[in-house]
Amino acid sequence: MPVSFVRRVEDFVCERCGQAVAGDGYTNHCPACLWSKHVDIAPGDRAAGCGGLMEPVDVESRAGGYRILHRCVQCGAEKWNQAAPQDDFEQILAVARASGNRKLGL
Numbered sequence: 696m697p698v699s700f701v702r703r704v705e706d707f708v709c710e711r712c713g714q715a716v717a718g719d720g721y722t723n724h725c726p727a728c729l730w731s732k733h734v735d736i737a738p739g740d741r742a743a744g745c746g747g748l749m750e751p752v753d754v755e756s757r758a759g760g761y762r763i764l765h766r767c768v769q770c771g772a773e774k775w776n777q778a779a780p781q782d783d784f785e786q787i788l789a790v791a792r793a794s795g796n797r798k799l800g801l
């Protein structure tokens with residue numbers, strides 16, 4: 696069955712840090728702490744019944760921006776998400792540092 700991207704504009708309050716986030720239909724994570732929530736199977740479908748918080752565990756720089764690897768603290772599912780321009784860059788760097796340290800075994 697084809698799954699199409701469903702764009703929804705939703706404001707939400709981050710369950711990790713309490714930041715009020717103005718939803719733009721694309722951002723699925725908090726711009727302040729970068730945590731996300733496990734709600735989508737296909738982007739935007741809100742079909743995953745898990746609802747666990749997703750921790751930013753890795754970042755990768757690509758042409759045109761960054762992407763963030765989120766891992767669900769509840770079920771362990773991992774998902775790459777495009778970083779948004781309003782994301783806190785210090786947080787992105789902090790995630791990159793922590794991830795680099797883990798890879799080096801520090």
Ligand SMILES: [Zn+2]
Nearest residue numbers: 709712725728
């Ligand atoms: Zn947050």
Ligand SMILES: [Zn+2]
Nearest residue numbers: 733745767770
């Ligand atoms: Zn989950």
